[in-house]
Structure formats: structure tokens, C-alpha cells
Amino acid sequence: MNDPNGPVRIDGRYHLFFQYNPSAATWGDIGWGHTTSDNLLGWTEHPIAIPRTDSTMIFSGGVVIDSLGTAGLCSGPRCLVAIYTAAHAGTRVQNQSLAYSDDGGVRWTQHAGNPVLDIGSREFRDPFVFWHAPSAAWIMTIAMATDHAIRVYRSPNLRQWELASEFRGMGATGGVWECPVLVALPDHATGARRWMLKIDLNPGHVAGGSGAQYFVGDFDGRSFVPMDTTTQWVDFGPDFYCAQPWQPANEDGTVTWIAWMSNWTYAADIPTGPWRGLMSLPRTVSLRERDGRAMLVQQPIPVRSSDNAPVQQFSARNQILADPTVLDIQPGRAFEVEWRIDAGGATEVGLLLRHSAQQHVLISYDPVRSVVAIDRRPGGSSVHPQFEARYEAPIPRDRIATLRLVVDASSIELFAGNGATVLTALIFPDPGSVGLAIFSKGGAVRSVDLSVWPLRSPTAP
Numbered sequence: 001m002n003d004p005n006g007p008v009r010i011d012g013r014y015h016l017f018f019q020y021n022p023s024a025a026t027w028g029d030i031g032w033g034h035t036t037s038d039n040l041l042g043w044t045e046h047p048i049a050i051p052r053t054d055s056t057m058i059f060s061g062g063v064v065i066d067s068l069g070t071a072g073l074c075s076g077p078r079c080l081v082a083i084y085t086a087a088h089a090g091t092r093v094q095n096q097s098l099a100y101s102d103d104g105g106v107r108w109t110q111h112a113g114n115p116v117l118d119i120g121s122r123e124f125r126d127p128f129v130f131w132h133a134p135s136a137a138w139i140m141t142i143a144m145a146t147d148h149a150i151r152v153y154r155s156p157n158l159r160q161w162e163l164a165s166e167f168r169g170m171g172a173t174g175g176v177w178e179c180p181v182l183v184a185l186p187d188h189a190t191g192a193r194r195w196m197l198k199i200d201l202n203p204g205h206v207a208g209g210s211g212a213q214y215f216v217g218d219f220d221g222r223s224f225v226p227m228d229t230t231t232q233w234v235d236f237g238p239d240f241y242c243a244q245p246w247q248p249a250n251e252d253g254t255v256t257w258i259a260w261m262s263n264w265t266y267a268a269d270i271p272t273g274p275w276r277g278l279m280s281l282p283r284t285v286s287l288r289e290r291d292g293r294a295m296l297v298q299q300p301i302p303v304r305s306s307d308n309a310p311v312q313q314f315s316a317r318n319q320i321l322a323d324p325t326v327l328d329i330q331p332g333r334a335f336e337v338e339w340r341i342d343a344g345g346a347t348e349v350g351l352l353l354r355h356s357a358q359q360h361v362l363i364s365y366d367p368v369r370s371v372v373a374i375d376r377r378p379g380g381s382s383v384h385p386q387f388e389a390r391y392e393a394p395i396p397r398d399r400i401a402t403l404r405l406v407v408d409a410s411s412i413e414l415f416a417g418n419g420a421t422v423l424t425a426l427i428f429p430d431p432g433s434v435g436l437a438i439f440s441k442g443g444a445v446r447s448v449d450l451s452v453w454p455l456r457s458p459t460a461p
């Protein structure tokens with residue numbers, strides 16, 4: 001699988017559709033897979049929701065709840081309309097089409113009047129649609145992939161679309177633009193809402209290959225105007241692509257989004273089987289002001305439950321930790337870490353995850369430059385020449401750095417500074433490398449406090 005599509009919540013249940021190839025563990029024959037969850041952690045997979053046809057693949061898009069029946073396809077609280085890119089074999093034209101479900105996402109029917117938006121382009125994809133109450137219209141953001149432009153369209157009925165504006169001439173343009181999302185987010189402190197436009201690009205991301213940038217600004221129902229035109233990165237790691245938020249938003253105005261956890265540079269090479277392709281943890285997203293700029297804040301949904309093994313801890317004060325100091329902690333292959341560091345005289349403090357005599361993945365904190373990094377070069381896998389790399393990100397300057405990590409069998413999600421900085425990276429260590437070690441360099445570290453919770457597999461409710 002690749003991109004998440006149309007995350008939607010109905011009757012308290014979370015639905016997720018996704019780019020899915022049922023015939024091979026590489027990209028091709030793409031349609032929409034379907035899975036549901038009551039808690040965003042344990043998932044039940046369902047039959048393919050929207051399969052490809054002989055002439056069309058079903059590319060990325062969104063899902064809306066059309067309870068008022070504006071499209072005339074169905075109505076009521078279980079009426080879902082999917083808006084996706086139909087990628088036509090032969091002509092290679094990409095146009096926008098609808099499918100609908102009147103039973104809350106189980107059975108889907110193609111709209112007889114497809115396509116609903118066709119400009120004859122081969123690079124016009126990934127519609128994201130939501131209801132904009134202040135201007136009483138459906139809004140679509142969609143990528144003109146090779147033009148590095150995001151178009152905004154408006155519609156009263158999901159079938160007729162009027163071009164309202166174009167966002168272009170800004171941001172990182174090292175590769176094609178894909179999977180735009182426009183969403184209102186609350187400021188963490190004040191609750192005031194601002195609009196955020198997220199645009200994925202491939203390649204050209206700060207970590208190499210595919211990844212996402214974002215802008216914060218205003219949206220009046222027609223155009224998005226950024227307050228700051230410099231690119232900001234959603235995630236400084238290599239493996240977070242084409243995120244989409246669940247609709248409707250959470251009650252406190254935040255949204256929860258999820259992304260494909262891979263990178264087009266090596267997606268076809270990752271050493272898993274029979275499956276290939278995975279999703280990130282769902283993350284709660286809001287904004288926070290830092291240095292006069294509104295910045296994205298992302299926190300993983302809670303992953304610990306009462307069935308998880310009890311916490312294991314390690315603390316040290318005023319000492320240099322030998323490189324490496326192997327800890328008497330058995331985290332297993334999936335675990336959560338909370339790590340607080342008051343560096344004191346140390347110039348680097350590091351955590352070796354999935355450690356054994358042969359390999360580890362290194363998480364390091366540099367208090368002088370105020371950066372954190374994931375280095376997967378010592379990780380023992382040879383996936384692809386561009387996979388063996390180190391990824392670095394700035395974190396807010398603070399006397400005590402607080403890092404939170406969720407590690408699963410083949411992934412690390414690192415959240416620093418209360419979610420101000422995120423790094424996501426796949427890892428493929430040997431299954432037997434399950435140790436944990438720590439070190440400090442340059443001088444005595446004032447304090448290190450580490451809490452580790454081994455995690456069990458969630459069961460689908």
C-alpha cells in the first residue's frame with residue numbers, strides 16, 4: 001500500500017481507505033483498500049472499497065459525509081462520497097471522479113456522471129475536499145503536480161466545480177507536488193484558528209526523496225494566503241508522506257492525521273513480506289507560536305494501555321556515561337520511551353535502540369546546536385543506497401530536552417519539544433537486536449531520566 005485516503009469518522013468508528021495493490025507487493029493495479037478501527041490502533045481490514053477497472057486506476061483522494069445529500073447520490077449520516085483521481089490507461093489523463101456509499105463505507109457505487117472535473121491534464125491529482133461553513137461550499141485542493149501549483153475549487157454539490165484560486169511560486173519545488181491538504185487548526189495556547197496548507201513533494205524533501213512541507217495562513221473560502229512563505233517541514237525524517245486528517249475534526253478543533261510511512265526512493269525495496277507499505281501512528285495536530293511563527297505541533301495518539309508491561313526506568317546524575325552503557329532494560333521490539341536530558345557539560349547524549357553487539361539505531365541529542373538526529377547507518381540493513389543515512393532536526397532550545405519515541409518492529413517515530421519537531425524513520429534491524437544502551441560525550445551530563453514501556457500488539461476491537 002501507499003497513501004492514506006479519505007479518513008472519515010462515522011458513528012464513532014474510524015474508517016481509513018488507502019492506495020492498495022491487491023496483485024503484488026509493489027506499486028500497480030491501484031484501487032482503494034479499506035480498514036476500520038474503534039481506537040486508531042487495532043484495525044480490521046475489509047474487502048477492497050473501490051477497485052481499479054480495466055481502463056482506470058483509482059488514485060488518491062478524500063471522502064466526505066454528505067448528510068444533506070448535496071450531490072444527489074445519497075443522504076443521511078451514513079452517506080459518504082469519495083472524490084478520487086481516475087488515472088486512465090492509454091490517454092494517461094488524470095481526472096476527478098466520485099463514488100458513493102449509502103451504508104457508511106461498505107459498498108461503493110461509481111457516479112454515472114464521472115468524471116466531475118477534467119482539464120485534460122496528465123498531472124492533476126489528489127483532491128482533498130471539505131465543507132467550508134463560512135462560505136457554504138465544498139472546497140477542493142488539488143495538485144498540478146509538475147507545475148508546482150495547488151488549485152482551490154469550490155462546489156455546491158461535489159459535481160460542478162469552479163476554479164477559485166491557485167497557490168504557486170512558493171515553497172520547495174525539487175520534485176512533483178502531490179497530496180495537498182488545507183485545514184483549520186487551533187493554536188495550542190490561545191485556541192485561535194489558522195489555516196495550514198500541507199503539500200507533499202517527491203523528490204526534494206529535506207531528508208531526501210519524498211516528504212511534506214507546510215505553510216500557515218488565512219483562507220477566505222477562495223484563496224489561501226500564507227503569512228510566511230518559507231518552507232517548513234512537517235517531519236524531518238524520510239518516512240512520512242501524503243498525510244490526511246480524519247473528518248470531522250476532533251471536538252477541541254485539533255485534527256488527527258496519518259501518513260504513509262515510507263519513501264518513494266526505496267519503497268519497492270523494503271525487506272518485508274508478504275506485505276509492503278505501512279502507515280504511521282495517527283497524530284494529533286495543532287499549531288504553536290515559536291519565534292513569532294505559527295508552527296505545527298504533532299503528538300502521537302496514546303499507545304500505552306493497561307495490558308502493556310510496566311515501565312522500566314534508568315536515571316543518571318552528574319556523570320559521563322561510557323559509550324555504550326548497556327541498560328538493564330528489556331524493551332522488546334515495540335516500546336515507547338520518554339527521555340529527559342539536562343545536558344550540563346555534555347556535548348552529545350545518545351541512545352542506541354535495537355542494540356546488539358553487531359548493530360543499533362542511534363538517536364542523538366546535541367545540546368550545543370540544539371538538534372536531534374536518527375542515524376540508521378549502524379542499523380544493519382542494506383535496503384537501498386539512500387536508506388543508510390542520518391537525519392537531523394532542530395528542536396526548541398530548552399535547558400531540559402524532552403524526547404518521546406515510539407519504536408515498533410520496523411519503525412521509529414521521534415517527537416521532541418512537545419511535538420514541535422518530529423522525525424519518522426523505518427528501520428530493519430535483526431529481530432534479535434532488542435537491547436538498549438546510552439552514552440554521553442564531552443563532559444558530565446547533569447541528568448538523564450529514561451522511562452521505557454514495552455508495548456504489546458493492539459487487538460482489533
Ligand code: FRU
Nearest residue numbers: 003019030059060125126178
Ligand atoms: C503519492 C501518489 C499520488 C497518487 C498516488 C498513486 O504517493 O503518487 O500522487 O495519487 O500516489 O498511487
